[in-house]
Amino acid sequence: MIGLQRAPYVVILVKMAEEWAKAHGGALPSTRDEKEEFKELLKAGMVTMDEDNYEEAITYSSKVFASQGISSDLLQLIHDSCSEVDSNSSDFWVMVAALKSVEMMLLGLHHDWIDKLLVDFRETEIGQICFSVQLESVRHVLLYEFIVNEGGGEAPLEGSIPDMASSTELYVNLQKIYLEKAEADFLVLQQRVKSILKRIGRDPDSISKAMIKSFCKNARKLKVCRYRLVEDEFSNPAASYLQKYLSDEEYSVAMGFYILLRAVDRFAANYNSFPGQFEGELDEDISRLKTVVVGLLNDLGCNGSTVTEDLINEMCRFGASELHAVAAFIGGIASQEVIKLITKQFVPMVGTFIFNGIDHKSQLLTL
Amino acid sequence: MAESTVHQSRSRDLDKLLLRPGNLVAPTFEPGAQLRDDLQEYARILVVGAGGLGCELLKDLALSGFKNLEVIDMDRIEVTNLNRQFLFRLEDVGKPKAEVAAKRVMERVSGVNIVPHFCRIEDKDIDFYKDFIIIVLGLDSVEARSYINAVACGFLEYDSDDKPIEETVKPMVDGGTEGFKGHARVIIPGSTPCFECIIWLFPPQVKFPLCTLAETPRTAAHCIEYAHLIKWDEVHSGKTFDPDDPEHMKWVYTEAVKRAELFGIQGVTYSLTQGVVKNIIPAIASTNAIVSAVCTLETLKLVSGCSKTLSNYLTCVEFFLILLYFGISSCPSGCGNHNCLLQYTIHVTESDGIMLTIEMYNGMEGLHIKVTEFVKDKDCLACGPGVLLELDTSVTLQKFIDMLEEHPKLLLSKASVRYRAMNLYMQAPQVLEEMTRSNLNLPLFELMGKVPKDIVHVTGTTSRDDKKTSCLRKLRLVFKGADAVTDQDMAVGA
Numbered sequence A: 001m002i003g004l005q006r007a008p009y010v011v012i013l014v015k016m017a018e019e020w021a022k023a024h025g026g027a028l029p030s031t032r033d034e035k036e037e038f039k040e041l042l043k044a045g046m047v048t049m050d051e052d053n054y055e056e057a058i059t060y061s062s063k064v065f066a067s068q069g070i071s072s073d074l075l076q077l078i079h080d081s082c083s084e085v086d087s088n089s090s091d092f093w094v095m096v097a098a099l100k101s102v103e104m105m106l107l108g109l110h111h112d113w114i115d116k117l118l119v120d121f122r123e124t125e126i127g128q129i130c131f132s133v134q135l136e137s138v139r140h141v142l143l144y145e146f147i148v149n150e151g152g153g154e155a156p157l158e159g160s161i162p163d164m165a166s167s168t169e170l171y172v173n174l175q176k177i178y179l180e181k182a183e184a185d186f187l188v189l190q191q192r193v194k195s196i197l198k199r200i201g202r203d204p205d206s207i208s209k210a211m212i213k214s215f216c217k218n219a220r221k222l223k224v225c226r227y228r229l230v231e232d233e234f235s236n237p238a239a240s241y242l243q244k245y246l247s248d249e250e251y252s253v254a255m256g257f258y259i260l261l262r263a264v265d266r267f268a269a270n271y272n273s274f275p276g277q278f279e280g281e282l283d284e285d286i287s288r289l290k291t292v293v294v295g296l297l298n299d300l301g302c303n304g305s306t307v308t309e310d311l312i313n314e315m316c317r318f319g320a321s322e323l324h325a326v327a328a329f330i331g332g333i334a335s336q337e338v339i340k341l342i343t344k345q346f347v348p349m350v351g352t353f354i355f356n357g358i359d360h361k362s363q364l365l366t367l
Numbered sequence B: 001m002a003e004s005t006v007h008q009s010r011s012r013d014l015d016k017l018l019l020r021p022g023n024l025v026a027p028t029f030e031p032g033a034q035l036r037d038d039l040q041e042y043a044r045i046l047v048v049g050a051g052g053l054g055c056e057l058l059k060d061l062a063l064s065g066f067k068n069l070e071v072i073d074m075d076r077i078e079v080t081n082l083n084r085q086f087l088f089r090l091e092d093v094g095k096p097k098a099e100v101a102a103k104r105v106m107e108r109v110s111g112v113n114i115v116p117h118f119c120r121i122e123d124k125d126i127d128f129y130k131d132f133i134i135i136v137l138g139l140d141s142v143e144a145r146s147y148i149n150a151v152a153c154g155f156l157e158y159d160s161d162d163k164p165i166e167e168t169v170k171p172m173v174d175g176g177t178e179g180f181k182g183h184a185r186v187i188i189p190g191s192t193p194c195f196e197c198i199i200w201l202f203p204p205q206v207k208f209p210l211c212t213l214a215e216t217p218r219t220a221a222h223c224i225e226y227a228h229l230i231k232w233d234e235v236h237s238g239k240t241f242d243p244d245d246p247e248h249m250k251w252v253y254t255e256a257v258k259r260a261e262l263f264g265i266q267g268v269t270y271s272l273t274q275g276v277v278k279n280i281i282p283a284i285a286s287t288n289a290i291v292s293a294v295c296t297l298e299t300l301k302l303v304s305g306c307s308k309t310l311s312n313y314l315t316c317v318e319f320f321l322i323l324l325y326f327g328i329s330s331c332p333s334g335c336g337n338h339n340c341l342l343q344y345t346i347h348v349t350e351s352d353g354i355m356l357t358i359e360m361y362n363g364m365e366g367l368h369i370k371v372t373e374f375v376k377d378k379d380c381l382a383c384g385p386g387v388l389l390e391l392d393t394s395v396t397l398q399k400f401i402d403m404l405e406e407h408p409k410l411l412l413s414k415a416s417v418r419y420r421a422m423n424l425y426m427q428a429p430q431v432l433e434e435m436t437r438s439n440l441n442l443p444l445f446e447l448m449g450k451v452p453k454d455i456v457h458v459t460g461t462t463s464r465d466d467k468k469t470s471c472l473r474k475l476r477l478v479f480k481g482a483d484a485v486t487d488q489d490m491a492v493g494a
Helices: A009-023 A032-044 A053-057 A072-077 A091-106 A110-124 A123-132 A137-151 A168-199 A209-217 A230-235 A239-249 A252-271 A279-299 A308-319 A324-343 B012-019 B033-041 B054-060 B097-108 B128-130 B143-155 B210-214 B220-235 B246-263 B270-278 B283-302 B397-406 B430-441 B481-494
Strands: A351-354 A362-367 B042-049 B069-071 B113-117 B134-138 B172-178 B181-187 B355-364 B370-374 B387-392 B413-419 B422-424 B453-466 B467-481
Touching: A009 A032, A009 A053, A032 A053, A072 A091, A091 A168, A091 A209, A137 B430, A168 A209, A239 A252, A239 A362, A252 A279, A252 A308, A252 A351, A252 A362, A279 A308, A308 B012, A324 B054, A324 B283, B012 B033, B033 B283, B042 B054, B054 B069, B054 B097, B054 B134, B054 B283, B069 B097, B128 B143, B134 B143, B134 B283, B143 B172, B143 B453, B143 B467, B143 B481, B172 B283, B181 B283, B210 B220, B220 B270, B220 B481, B246 B270, B270 B413, B397 B413, B397 B422, B397 B430, B422 B430
Parallel strands: B042 B069, B042 B134, B069 B113, B134 B172, B387 B467
Antiparallel strands: A351 A362, B172 B181, B181 B355, B355 B370, B413 B422, B413 B453, B453 B467
16 A cells, blocks of 8 residues: 555554445444454555554554444433523533534535445435425434434544654645544534524523533533432432342452441440440341341342341441541542532542442442 | 549450451451451551551551551652642651651551651562561552562462462552552462563553654654653753753753654643643642552551451352453543553453452542452462572572573573572672672572472562662572482481
8 A cells, every 4th residue: 555654553554444334335443353353554655664653553443333422421422401402501501512413414415325325225214204394404403313312423623633654744734634524523513503592592602612622522521410409319319229239249348338327326326335346246236237237228229138147247447436437438439529529620429439448349239 | 533534445446356257257357356456556557658548548558457557658848748648748848758657647547656767668578578567558669569469479478280379379468549540459379360460451551662752753742752762861961850940841841842743743731741840740649548548558567467358258159250341441541541451351251369459449430449350370470389490500590580581481680599588699689799708609409408409589670660769589499419419418417
């Protein structure tokens, strides 16, 4: 493949993928053998033995086989009920709504692909419904249905690219192309945001350019965290989750401790001391705690589930002790979360975290 | 009038774990006051590093019942340490970290004794490390870990059934952090994989190829490293670049800007220049607190047996090599972050060796804690039985040292050789070198008392990722024809 000797690996992969698709009826490598074959073709393209860019192409060839389209997380997001916006909606959901409506435009499909799509869908139910409508609207509807149902389409481009072995000129050119596409995607989204804002009766400039740009840049990592009130979780944890966790090997110890921590509180309320706090009463406390646990599980709607004897014994053995290292750990986790919330960076924890210092099968429980 | 106050023991909380029997404990656990007292009196713990992790470790260990601690760190306190190395204050800047850390913890926790060592880990005799029951690592480099690992594993000996001899096992607890991420692991040489066994887990450090820097720069970092590594020497030949000298840093920045302009590259800033040149990785206090806490818990459990540990939780029956793709799909920056251990997968298989479990902490995307298991490499250079070398009885010590440089598994230059408690030859310090120089011309076989085979330890420098690092290796020497010689001697004697 001449002309690619100093090209960044992305270009090599795209060219190779195009050639493959032409020779294989438009499909990309999917089976294990096909993927191996693709890699071999890349190797064959190397002229000398140590071409970094070809080696990178081989290393990153999996990007060609990766499933396209938007992630299930993002799909879930655009289907969230909050994405049906009105004048009370937050800026975030306005932008999600814009993303949803713009997905079809960001496919960047070629016209002949669209025609092919039209031909394929003509015989289907969707095709029947839409065929009588104007061509442009057909395109929109078909694409929308395709994206939403089949998960195709892409999120707005982020714009930055990692370093790649390449001549400076080609790399800088590639960077420019990505930045331009990212800018174009942003402009489309910005347009949609303005029109949605108008539709819901808000000032079309009320969401800043910087905010929309940031939204685009992070489109692939968007997340919505929903929290229950602590009081709600405490008085009404989801029984189905409790039962599921108690019977799952990975979760059962953490879940057991959750129950036990609450049982210990109940015990203290009943007996004015913590189980195992005093030496002479260890055995009695074990059976008392067990009774409390059973009662608690009943109250939480999990009569069939149990917490193991070992854990109950261990809880009594602990006797309400506070080890510095455990306190330091929990303090560290909590302050970590505070930092994230205050600096508005990364994703805060959602759920109840149970630290298990015995085998470190600590878990985040959604209750 | 007698007061009926109950005297609260300082050890009240720990006592619950150390004095009471339980079911989820180590098989060797013997609860009782003796255990608690032994922990205080006899358990000596070494903390390697007195920085972000080290400060937390010293505090945690001191508050967890350990009274005999030592800490080693070669650095002095800098202003940028103060956001998390909480034992240090502004007036301490410039003082040795190990000394200040030890002093502060001793001021706050009465009864604890901490001996500081302000020096490099390589400066200590190997025997120094022998006295500790556990070595806890709070280090920030692969090289340092590799060295300590080799030292600890160097003590390991195997019996005739290829089982590790218990008295020679020196456990390590290793912690590491970077930003919001961190790990803690327990290494039992001979049983779990050691650091060297799984060193392949670490992605190679980011090194820019020289041709990229010199001919085809693409990023701001390339321009900066060009100025730092290439242009500096061209213009200031002889003068060492000092990253702490603002004039030097400014010069690099200016040159980097020029280069970037030449190639049309954006993004060179003064702050990026500092970051690239000093290889600054942001550090967060809370991550250090978390990882140190886990390390301390594991240390307590290992020494006392008061609860099961990371390394032996699974029974032999339940063995699986599990490495779940830990959090890679949730790694925010698409895992361009080359410094996380999260990038690798291993297939699920069965094994009959005890496995290393690593607790990995990732605080960026929500909260992930995952325990993963690995297997020891039986040919490991550090914790295996040692590289086997067959030698003629006539080989001199000098020839032996020369051989080490060429040996493909070792590539060890400037080797010092140690046999049992004897320094056969030391490259440094000068006094020892002069004292042992005369051994160089003698046959190694004789220097080792004519034993047919035994273990020696060699230290020297080797190259890893184009960087020279200190290295320690355990070697099994077998002398050819030696058995015949001793038989002959015996025959003559009789």
